[in-house]
Structure formats: C-alpha cells, structure tokens
Amino acid sequence: MVGVSVTPPDMASEQVxxxxxxxxxxxxxxxxxxxxxxxxxxxSGGARRGIxxxxxxFRHDRWNCTVEGGESVFDHTLQRGSRETAFIYAxxxxxxxxxxxxxxxxxxxxxxxxxxxxxGQSTAExxxxxxxxxxxxxxxxxxxxxVDAPERADRKRSLRTLMNLHNNNVGRLAIERQMELxxxxxxxxxxCELKTCWNKLPSFEQVGRFLKSKYDNxxxxxxxxxxxxxxxxxxxxxxxxxxxxxxxxxRSPNFCVxxxxxxxLGTGGRKCNRTTSGPQSCQLLCCGRxxxxxxxxxxxxxxxxxxxxxxxxxxxxxxxxxxxxxK
Numbered sequence: 001m002v003g004v005s006v007t008p009p010d011m012a013s014e015q016v017x018x019x020x021x022x023x024x025x026x027x028x029x030x031x032x033x034x035x036x037x038x039x040x041x042x043x044s045g046g047a048r049r050g051i052x053x054x055x056x057x058f059r060h061d062r063w064n065c066t067v068e069g070g071e072s073v074f075d076h077t078l079q080r081g082s083r084e085t086a087f088i089y090a091x092x093x094x095x096x097x098x099x100x101x102x103x104x105x106x107x108x109x110x111x112x113x114x115x116x117x118x119x120g121q122s123t124a125e126x127x128x129x130x131x132x133x134x135x136x137x138x139x140x141x142x143x144x145x146x147v148d149a150p151e152r153a154d155r156k157r158s159l160r161t162l163m164n165l166h167n168n169n170v171g172r173l174a175i176e177r178q179m180e181l182x183x184x185x186x187x188x189x190x191x192c193e194l195k196t197c198w199n200k201l202p203s204f205e206q207v208g209r210f211l212k213s214k215y216d217n218x219x220x221x222x223x224x225x226x227x228x229x230x231x232x233x234x235x236x237x238x239x240x241x242x243x244x245x246x247x248x249x250x251r252s253p254n255f256c257v258x259x260x261x262x263x264x265l266g267t268g269g270r271k272c273n274r275t276t277s278g279p280q281s282c283q284l285l286c287c288g289r290x291x292x293x294x295x296x297x298x299x300x301x302x303x304x305x306x307x308x309x310x311x312x313x314x315x316x317x318x319x320x321x322x323x324x325x326x327k
Contacts, residue, residue, distance in 0.1 A: 046099025130196030
C-alpha cells in the first residue's frame, strides 16, 4: 500500500515496550516515540545525563539535585515553580538536545546526519566549511518537539506552563550558544594554505556550568502575569526577560530540614568541609546545626620504588582521616 510502512512484528513490539517503559508520556510524545524509537533512546539517555550533570553541579550545595520520583527521567515536576525546578527543566532539555545531536553525527540515526548546509562554502576569513559539523539544529528541533509536548498540551497556558516552556528553551539555547568552532590546516609541511572548519558540540559539563550560572541569576517572575513572563516588582517589570535567562515563580526553601511531602531530603548526614567557607562548608551546609567528626583509619601503598627488572616495591602506610558530616 502506497504511503504505509509495514513494521515487522518483532520491531513493532520493541517500539511498544520502549514507549511504554517511559511513564507519564502525553499523547503527542507517544506518537513521536512510536515514529522515531531510535531518537527517543537518545532523548531518554540525554535527559538522564542532564540529571547526572545537575547532581554534579550541585554536589556541594544544600540542594544537591534530588529529584522527586527519582526513578523517572521525565516526571521531574517539582511541586513549586522554584529556580531549582527551572534548572532541572533546562538541564534535561539541554541533555536531550545534546544527545540527539551527538547521535546524528555518530551515524546512529537514520533521520539525520552531519550538518551539511554550509559544506564547502568559503568565509570572509578565508577558510571553508568542511568536516562533520554537529547538527545542532536537528537536535534542538527534535528536543523541542518531544520535551515541550506536555506543556503545549496545556491550552490554557498557565504561568507555570510558560515558565516550563521558557526554561526548556534556555536549555536548548545553551547548547547552541556553546558550540565550538574547530579547524584543521591543509598544506605542505604543515602549512595552512587551506583551512577547513566545522561546528562541534561543547562538553556537557561545560553546558552544566553555563546553566548553573543562569541558575545563580534566575529571575523571579510575577505570579499575576498571564500571557507572557514579566519580572516581579513594579520597578523591574519594564525590563524584559531575555531568552537565555532562567525564570522562576516561587522562592526556594532553604533545603535544611527533611520534608518528604516536598521531596526535600535535608542536609543531615551530608559530608562537609570544616576549613572552607564556600557551598561545601560545614557552616553553610549544616545550617547552623553543627557537625559530627569521625576519624577513619586508611591503609595505602607508599614509598614505592622501581626495581630492575621489572617490578615496583611499596610499603604500606597508615593514615588517619577526619570526616565531617552534618548533624
């Protein structure tokens, strides 16, 4: 039949199991999942990478990116529209974009490949586009289509929906803004008679640092805003919210005390540093409750010497290490 593709039974069952394995998908996401199962694998892996990077960026903070219902990558809707929620939406959207773009360049997807839109074109600087530019436009397009679907299903467009859509886009833009230009010289004896360049994805840790800086400067928007996001406060209201700014509605809790209803684990039992004054310090992390000191005995190889031939002989040294944990 013209225009209809027949999917083999085993492949069809694999698609169904893949799409049903991800809880909380709306109708549009399920459609995209069944139509592009290979891409969805990349999206799912990218979203998980986003959560891992979130935990990396906040490992020394009171909030260390504990996610409600932690078994699900997409069901990360924190109860309040805080700046932590803003960061989670942005980093998972960025993770999906990064992973899909990476999969395109690696040839793992049939739907896309390298970005050849400017292949062979010369620039004013005298170099040509060549190599395999990472197809970030496809990655952004697909991530938008899939990740934004739950919010776009909300026809009322509540303030929380506007916030989520905006922060999703901040995550995608973070990938695009951090793209790196890589070049290679061609010529006799290493001369640079001809130079070809291509766009390369940034490391995801670099993206995480970029979004962490946006988190630190997240903008609180007015809860009275309806159709568009506006800064809170009469004086600031006239200053427009920029596309790359993270936005939040509610102030963040202090995350000091455990609150299961809100998914807050508290800081009790967290390791801290007694000698510093930054985010990892016992003073800040323990919220004034003080800390416990534990002395741990460690055995390590030491004073190693190379003997001819051919082995290394070491002594065993004993060290005592103090560990500090919040009360």
